[in-house]
Amino acid sequence: xxxxxxxxxxxxxxxxxxxTNVRADRIIDLAVVKLHxxxxxxxxxxxxxxxxxxxxxxxxxxxxxxxxxxxxxTFKQVASKVATVFVPFIAEGRRVVDPQRIFxxxxxxxxxxxxxxxxxxxxxxxxxxxxxxxATIQVLEGQFGKYADLPQDIEALNDYCNPRDPSWADQTxxxxxxxxxxxxxxxxxxxxxxxxxxxxxxxxxxxxxxxNFPRDTTEIVSNALKGKFPPAPAAN
Numbered sequence: 541x542x543x544x545x546x547x548x549x550x551x552x553x554x555x556x557x558x559x560t561n562v563r564a565d566r567i568i569d570l571a572v573v574k575l576h577x578x579x580x581x582x583x584x585x586x587x588x589x590x591x592x593x594x595x596x597x598x599x600x601x602x603x604x605x606x607x608x609x610x611x612x613x614t615f616k617q618v619a620s621k622v623a624t625v626f627v628p629f630i631a632e633g634r635r636v637v638d639p640q641r642i643f644x645x646x647x648x649x650x651x652x653x654x655x656x657x658x659x660x661x662x663x664x665x666x667x668x669x670x671x672x673x674x675a676t677i678q679v680l681e682g683q684f685g686k687y688a689d690l691p692q693d694i695e696a697l698n699d700y701c702n703p704r705d706p707s708w709a710d711q712t713x714x715x716x717x718x719x720x721x722x723x724x725x726x727x728x729x730x731x732x733x734x735x736x737x738x739x740x741x742x743x744x745x746x747x748x749x750x751x752n753f754p755r756d757t758t759e760i761v762s763n764a765l766k767g768k769f770p771p772a773p774a775a776n
Contacts, residue, residue, distance in 0.1 A: 556602040566590035571669035602667040635698035639680040658682025720772040
């Protein structure tokens with residue numbers, strides 16, 4: 541049983557794909573299990589045709605071949621159903637729980653070893669999306685059983701799974717608070733104020749929006765181009 545206290549549904553998900561390039565590769569298998577605050581579970585699986593051949597090296601990992609997806613719908617055809625499962629999602633204000641990070645902080649191994657360590661079970665369905673999701677849930681439940689000091693409040697567990705510099709304005713530290721001003725924290729523009737760039741170098745900010753930066757980073761930059769800036773954090 542999951543002792544974690546939540547105020548909104550918690551979605552566990554996993555994908556299998558044609559490869560690891562986030563721009564070029566396509567999803568083949570997607571599974572989502574939603575845990576509701578009242579304990580209910582929803583399971584959703586989507587097997588899709590990536591509209592391109594699946595490389596043999598990818599099939600060797602997840603066991604899904606071209607013949608397995610040739611009659612499946614495309615992702616475009618199921619996208620609205622996927623969106624309904626996840627509901628409109630933005631990174632800002634969301635809390636992220638990652639059993640793998642908990643595991644790596646306590647017992648650095650992979651998911652198969654984690655299932656064996658915490659649950660005493662073999663992960664026979666390894667690399668199937670739904671099997672991996674269900675195994676992940678079992679591992680998290682096992683972690684709560686093993687570590688009495690593991691936070692059971694979703695906000696505290698989010699902080700435990702995602703430690704970060706308190707001066708960061710986004711999850712990965714691309715934007716940083718310095719003396720109450722948002723500044724760029726990477727590359728050639730590091731140290732420059734976002735507010736000033738929004739007036740003098742909009743081309744650079746639009747470049748950020750076109751690249752593969754995290755969603756919460758691009759949301760802040762997009763709002764800056766509209767003249768909207770988040771309030772500075774209170775000084776400690």
